[in-house]
Amino acid sequence: MKWGLIGASTIAKEWVISAIRAVGDDVIAVVSADDQRAKEFAQSNEIVQYSSDINALLENPDVDSVYISTKNHLHKEQALLAIRAGKHVMCEKPLALSLEDAHEMVKAAQDAGLVFATNHHLRNAASHTAMRQAVQSGLIGKPLAARVFHAVSLPPHLQGWRIAEGAEGGGVILDITVHDADTLRYILNDDPVEVTAFTQTGVLSKTGLPDSVMGVMRFKSGLIAQFHDSFTAKHADTGLEIIGTEGTLVARNVMTQKPVGEVSLVNAQGTRKMILEHVNLYESGFRQFGEAVAGRAQPAATGHDGIWSLATGIAVVQAAQSGRATPVAHG
Template sequence: MTRWGLIGASTIAKEWVIGAIRATGGEIGSVMSTNAERGKAYAAEHGIAKSVTTLDEIVNDPEVDAVYISTTNELHREQALAAAKAGKHILCEKPLAMSLDDARAMVQAAKDAGVVMATNHHLRNAATHRAMQEAIAVGRIGKPLSARVFHAVYLPPHLQGWRLDRPEAGGGVILDITVHDADTLRFVLGEDPVEAIAFSQAGGMGKAGLEDAVMGVLRFKSGLIAQFHDGFTTKFAETGFEVHGTEGSLIGRNVMTQRAIGTVTLRDASGEQELPLDHHNLYETALTAFHDAVAGKSKPNATGEDGVWSLATGLAVTEAARTGRTVGIEPGF
């Protein structure tokens, strides 16, 4: 059994990850919050035995085997490096860091320490995206030529906060949502992006000049081009993920979501058919793989290196939107 410490008394842990850890055989023994009262209340609410206020206390706790980092983005590097140094396995929220150098340092520290490091990219765990990945891998749409991702949503008030008013914490829609698009595209297509071009928008939700919507295109190594639309401002849109190939198309609807829902339709010369899906909680799928990795049976579904790739793509999109130029994507391992 893996014993966990939570670095950050976060909403995502509350809504998704605490339940997934426990459902997959893990135990949560401690939570860290720099606000002592918040930490105590959070621990009491979620049945966690201990709350602490410092990083040292949680990473050096002998009763903690792994940490889940869900603080704001600018804090991830220091926390991951401390966890690795203490020999703790690491599940970190995306984006891994604010810079590629920091993200690479985190991955390297975990390797040097011999601990498991994973990025919490939940979407690659969805039955919909796994079905699409499998269909492409066995050639059901021929050679993939293009893709489209619709991931414009409405950011509810309880999640707005720093995402809209703290650029120094990595706020804005690109580092929050576009990184998920990048990871899901890499997973489904089985290849890496090489360049990006984009336009961002400030539609009235973002403060301090932060973008709250973005549209752009990624080009992949094979020449495939992928269009994406991400937003915090679209109250009535649906999400989707499409891949179009020489022999068919895959149409995913309501698939860019934390919930285990959505459909995938295959269209080809024989007509339309809906792919069979075995929906399961995305975070439980991720935590099952993580616990297996800790036990030496496999690797995480989304590794630290996957997190570096998605960050590299997000930073390239940010630069492309800022300059109006096409920007290369290179994780620089």
């Protein structure tokens, strides 16, 4: 399968291009709003076609699928253009800035018979898959609570609009909290229904956008989950815990793009580390995307998964602004 990149992004350069090529596909075109950036990006990544005109990419009959990693407010228009051009779509999270737009994107792909996926890479981690299997097999009994530690230090080259532009979808919630929501949904096979949250701003962000958030999600099953997400934690490890009636899963260094981390099961018999076979998270996601295009599987994270994480993120934003518990309006 041949891919076009909509967005000459850091994530594409550092993770996605190599993942696509590792699974036997190739990247043959890139588009960026800045023609010089598109040219330099293409040359440094051995991509043949480059342009500042998205139509030039979409009119290329050799492009089968597109990966969208532009600023969040651009996703909807670009995805719909790609779908109209008959391209399968892998879109970065959040899918859009409103649920109505996200639903429109997913429905358009469904009506066109095209694969639409959300790049929630964390659910591809060996750690999270092991936790999901442990929960499903009853190793910890009934899940009662969870805790997510996803406080990191946002490097200077990734700051920009993420800490300054609310209209473009910046802020820690739509960047990180949506990942928490998707990872918990994947592990628990459960959906959030209500959230509360408090935000912090001013360490990096000077425009009022939150650069840290703490809160609680309540799930359909009754499980409650604490979460802490931040752009400003320079010396903190990430982690995730699932507490059940018969045991607890403790994962450390797992909310990361890297194939690392460990998971322990703690129960009446003591503590034992689970055996993990780490794999590249992005390679797994793009390999499964290819299987979906071939009609043999669903994407690792579907468009509907992306809608759920966006709905949760929007609810967290609203809860922090209002100071009240807010329902997750999945739509």
